[in-house]
Each structure stands twice: as C-alpha cells, then as structure tokens.
Amino acid sequence: MHRLQPSSLRSRAVGAAPGRRAQGFTLIELMIVIFILVILTGLTVPLFTQFTRNQRIKATTSELTYALTLARGEALKRNLDVLVEPDEDGWQFGWTVTVDGAADPLLVHAAPAYDDGGDRVAYLSITGPDDVTFTGVGRLAATVGAFEIESTDGPSSGAKTRCVTLDLSGLPRSRISKTGGC
16 A cells, blocks of 8 residues: 655645645736737727728629629610619718619618718718610710719728729729829
C-alpha cells in the first residue's frame, strides 16, 4: 500500500499543487483586454459605416438599372411608350414605371427614407433626368443625362459614387465614378 506524506495531504486539501498560481485573470490583464477591444471597435465602426453606405448605393443602382431594363423590355414587348418617372419628391425617394395610357403602374419603387420631424429624408442623393421614356422599339424618346447616386454625406464620407447611363439603344449601364461625379 502506498503511504501519503504529510505535505501531500496539505496540497490535496487546498486543491492546488505546490508552487502553482491560482487560475483566472488579474485586474490588470482584464483592463488591457478591454482597452484593446475599445481600440479595435473604434477602428472598425467607421469602416462598417462606409461599407453600409456603399451597399446602399450598390443596391439602389441595381434597383434603378432593373427598373430601366424592365421599362425598355415592356416597351419592346407591347410596342408602346413606357415612362420611368421619379417620386414626387425626387429620384432618391423612388420611381414608377408606367405604360403609356395604362391606369396601373408596372412597378412602384419606394426607396428607404426616415422621418425627420414630418419631413422624409433619404439616405442617398440621386440626380438624374426629369423622366425617361422608352419608345415602342426600345429606344429613348429623347437623350437623357446620367443618374448620379451617392451618399447624402457626399463623397467625403468615403462612399463610392455610382453612375447609371443609358446608351443609344436604351440599355442601362452602371459604373463606379472615379472622380466623384458622372
């Protein structure tokens, strides 16, 4: 039989081997970890904000391009004029696609906005033509300028400005603006 030494009995009674420190974190170690987390959070929040702005711009560009493509396709299919026009408050609040003479629109897009004391405020700024009309052959009824989509904070926010243009055949194209304007 194995005999225990008196010092072994004390070590087992306390629950720790001789010479071992108690487990856990010291207050200094915990403060260092919190300090590092605060610094990392401070670095990532602006990047996340810029990412969110760029995603809003990208999504809106895709939605506008889809609406213009739909209008062109419907004009060809029906051999009628199809109109794409902005919301009464501007492109940044949405747009409508309507067949000439039809009572109901083909598409109504309401852009996300927030209420600022009774006024609608858009997350994006969209400048573009007064409206876009596709003829029954899918071409533009008149030459139109480009759509410029950017953050309401402007290019200084780090968000990328996107441009949607219509070529001679009426096909919409989107691109990132390198200069901050279209």
